[in-house]
Amino acid sequence: MKRECGRWGYRLRGFGYKCTPGRELILEILESTDEHLSPEEIYSKVSIEHPEIGLTTVYRTLDMLVNLGVVSKLDFGEGKSRYELSEHHSHKKHHHHLVCNKCGKIIDYSDFINEEIEFLNKIESKLGKKYNFKISSHFIKFDGMCNDCI
Amino acid sequence: MKRECGRWGYRLRGFGYKCTPGRELILEILESTDEHLSPEEIYSKVSIEHPEIGLTTVYRTLDMLVNLGVVSKLDFGEGKSRYELSEHHSHKKHHHHLVCNKCGKIIDYSDFINEEIEFLNKIESKLGKKYNFKISSHFIKFDGMCNDCI
DNA sequence: CTACCTGCAAACTCTTTGCAAGCAG
DNA sequence: CTGCTTGCAAAGAGTTTGCAGGTAG
Numbered sequence: 001m002k003r004e005c006g007r008w009g010y011r012l013r014g015f016g017y018k019c020t021p022g023r024e025l026i027l028e029i030l031e032s033t034d035e036h037l038s039p040e041e042i043y044s045k046v047s048i049e050h051p052e053i054g055l056t057t058v059y060r061t062l063d064m065l066v067n068l069g070v071v072s073k074l075d076f077g078e079g080k081s082r083y084e085l086s087e088h089h090s091h092k093k094h095h096h097h098l099v100c101n102k103c104g105k106i107i108d109y110s111d112f113i114n115e116e117i118e119f120l121n122k123i124e125s126k127l128g129k130k131y132n133f134k135i136s137s138h139f140i141k142f143d144g145m146c147n148d149c150i
Numbered sequence: 151m152k153r154e155c156g157r158w159g160y161r162l163r164g165f166g167y168k169c170t171p172g173r174e175l176i177l178e179i180l181e182s183t184d185e186h187l188s189p190e191e192i193y194s195k196v197s198i199e200h201p202e203i204g205l206t207t208v209y210r211t212l213d214m215l216v217n218l219g220v221v222s223k224l225d226f227g228e229g230k231s232r233y234e235l236s237e238h239h240s241h242k243k244h245h246h247h248l249v250c251n252k253c254g255k256i257i258d259y260s261d262f263i264n265e266e267i268e269f270l271n272k273i274e275s276k277l278g279k280k281y282n283f284k285i286s287s288h289f290i291k292f293d294g295m296c297n298d299c300i
Numbered sequence: 301c302t303a304c305c306t307g308c309a310a311a312c313t314c315t316t317t318g319c320a321a322g323c324a325g
Numbered sequence: 326c327t328g329c330t331t332g333c334a335a336a337g338a339g340t341t342t343g344c345a346g347g348t349a350g
Binding site for chain 4 (some may be wrong): 301302303304305306307308309310311312313314315316317318319320321322323324325
Binding site (some may be wrong): 153163168169170188189190205206209210213229230231 | 338339340341342348349350
């Protein structure tokens with residue numbers, strides 16, 4: 001189906017990829033949520049508007065977007081991955097996560113984030129030197145029980 | 151096969167579980183390594199001494215040990231889990247991890263760990279209050295490229 | 301003895317791949 | 326047109342479960 005390209009479509013082309021309904025829709029879905037969606041969840045949202053698009057395409061598109069750095073893949077240890085628009089392509093600030101081990105709720109927080117980043121940078125630089133390790137990113141989560149589950 | 155119980159066997163009994171060759175062997179394997187073994191890796195080590203023990207038993211035993219708090223389950227986002235003796239049952243200090251995204255090597259580090267813990271405690275307490283969240287543990291990893299892969 | 305453990309096979313979940321058909325450019 | 330994309334079906338990887346038989350205490 002031939003169609004016009006939106007904002008995301010232009011970016012896709014800029015990266016050398018074709019602009020297709022599935023790709024644009026997946027990006028729009030990621031853009032319009034504050035949740036950390038799993039491939040299955042994205043697929044079911046995609047299906048509302050484009051039921052012909054398959055789960056495989058969702059996986060393939062997410063994979064591509066992660067490689068482009070547009071989307072971040074998160075793993076909270078649930079046995080499945082979750083995705084969010086990455087910092088530079090989203091309106092959200094850099095953040096870390098609180099994970100409820102009972103209901104699975106995930107809370108983003110940006111409080112103290114500047115202190116955290118500063119602290120992490122210091123540590124990263126020291127560790128990098130000591131272990132001769134080129135650190136490219138960090139992942140921090142706090143596990144526990146949320147408000148509703150206590 | 152009836153047999154004597156070693157150090158771990160006594161602990162198992164203390165927790166109300168029977169002492170069996172599989173359970174003891176798995177604990178001994180975890181105790182004698184610095185790596186973060188996956189169920190499959192543990193299974194192949196178990197097989198050397200007790201080839202009759204199945205992978206299912208490894209999974210079930212690890213699950214039980216995690217619930218007892220003897221073993222920690224780690225997820226570095228590889229699509230499989232890894233296990234290590236938990237802090238209180240191991241000779242190792244509390245530590246965090248550096249993960250090489252190319253070769254998969256995982257380095258434990260305990261440098262600056264006291265500063266880290268202190269910092270994390272401060273943040274945990276603030277976050278706990280603000281989000282009404284009972285934080286029970288944290289997980290920190292740094293991703294990047296190791297010495298050999300740069 | 302008896303309740304707890306175990307191996308095996310099968311089921312399940314998440315993810316990836318091969319391939320022929322379909323569309324964007 | 327032509328090569329990138331896609332849907333489908335099937336395969337893979339890791340993990341869990343049901344059940345009959347085995348064993349620790």
